[in-house]
Amino acid sequence: MEPPTKRVLVARPHGYCAGVDRAVRTVEKALETYGPPIYVRKQIVHNRHVVETLEARGAVFVEENDEVPEGAVVVFSAHGVAPEVHASAAARALKTIDATCPLVTKVHNEARRFAAADYDILLIGHQGHEEVIGTTGQAPERIHVIDGPQDVSDVTVRDPAKVAWLSQTTLSVDETTQTVELLRQRFPLLTSPPSDDICYATQNRQQAVKQIAPSCDVVIVVGSRNSSNSVRLVEVALDAGARAAHLIDFAHEIDDAWLADAGTVGLTAGASVPEVLVEDTLAWLVERGFTDVTAVAGARETTVFALPQEARVSRG
Numbered sequence: 152m153e154p155p156t157k158r159v160l161v162a163r164p165h166g167y168c169a170g171v172d173r174a175v176r177t178v179e180k181a182l183e184t185y186g187p188p189i190y191v192r193k194q195i196v197h198n199r200h201v202v203e204t205l206e207a208r209g210a211v212f213v214e215e216n217d218e219v220p221e222g223a224v225v226v227f228s229a230h231g232v233a234p235e236v237h238a239s240a241a242a243r244a245l246k247t248i249d250a251t252c253p254l255v256t257k258v259h260n261e262a263r264r265f266a267a268a269d270y271d272i273l274l275i276g277h278q279g280h281e282e283v284i285g286t287t288g289q290a291p292e293r294i295h296v297i298d299g300p301q302d303v304s305d306v307t308v309r310d311p312a313k314v315a316w317l318s319q320t321t322l323s324v325d326e327t328t329q330t331v332e333l334l335r336q337r338f339p340l341l342t343s344p345p346s347d348d349i350c351y352a353t354q355n356r357q358q359a360v361k362q363i364a365p366s367c368d369v370v371i372v373v374g375s376r377n378s379s380n381s382v383r384l385v386e387v388a389l390d391a392g393a394r395a396a397h398l399i400d401f402a403h404e405i406d407d408a409w410l411a412d413a414g415t416v417g418l419t420a421g422a423s424v425p426e427v428l429v430e431d432t433l434a435w436l437v438e439r440g441f442t443d444v445t446a447v448a449g450a451r452e453t454t455v456f457a458l459p460q461e462a463r464v465s466r467g
């Protein structure tokens with residue numbers, strides 16, 4: 152008897168979102184306009200391949216502005232920065248190009264609006280993540296970080312009638328809903344943001360992996376360990392019924408043992424992952440006999456963001 156065909160279900164959408172695409176194009180444009188080196192504060196997006204490719208073209212990644220020579224060009228990453236980062240750049244006369252994703256900027260604006268109205272803000276997100284640091288910096292005296300349901304019982308606010316919640320853009324939709332429910336039990340007058348903070352790309356990729364996970368023996372998520380939305384895809388795949396799920400940066404990191412008894416492998420990628428890495432992974436699977444490849448389509452994405460104003464100039 153012929154062995155059963157081994158198959159791959161490719162979740163769509165996967166990979167690059169509009170904010171990551173914009174951030175990477177911003178660094179490329181800066182390299183073109185000003186020539187290397189171009190300094191980038193923090194990883195422009197959380198993906199090893201992207202960072203290494205830009206480094207090879209002359210981008211220099213630094214942790215803080217004080218590592219950038221006075222007067223040089225510095226790009227701020229897609230995750231956003233606190234106002235003090237802009238201030239320290241100005242103090243060094245740096246030419247700044249801010250590649251903060253517009254959907255992160257939207258959360259910054261919400262934080263400032265709630266703070267101006269004298270609310271305490273419960274920011275659901277991962278303590279220490281760059282985006283959370285940047286958002287907290289918009290109103291540090293008003294924001295309390297809620298790093299999951301376990302933090303709900305401990306938080307103290309000045310007035311329980313003036314409390315609002317916001318969230319990091321790349322969380323698990325389901326887990327965040329649970330945390331908000333718990334917050335609402337403690338603070339019945341809790342105010343919600345005007346629209347979802349978890350961005351369209353995070354939601355669509357989680358929804359797409361949920362569609363395929365129940366049919367998968369193993370789901371491979373292409374993405375880096377420091378990429379919040381990629382790590383969430385592994386968790387969402389497991390919660391949705393995948394027997395196993397693994398995060399890899401590159402195809403060669405796949406352990407053959409993961410596939411030993413697998414008939415169906417799911418494939419997806421975080422929002423900071425270029426398509427070439429997904430293609431490499433698919434080719435790796437096809438070489439190992441997973442030749443029946445089906446794309447499982449979810450939401451259609453049409454969002455495109457224009458480059459930051461400061462990156463649109465040509466050097467005259």
Ligand code: SF4
Binds near residue numbers: 168169170252254
């Ligand atoms: S994951 Fe969402 S918030 Fe983050 S860069 Fe992409 S579109 Fe923007």
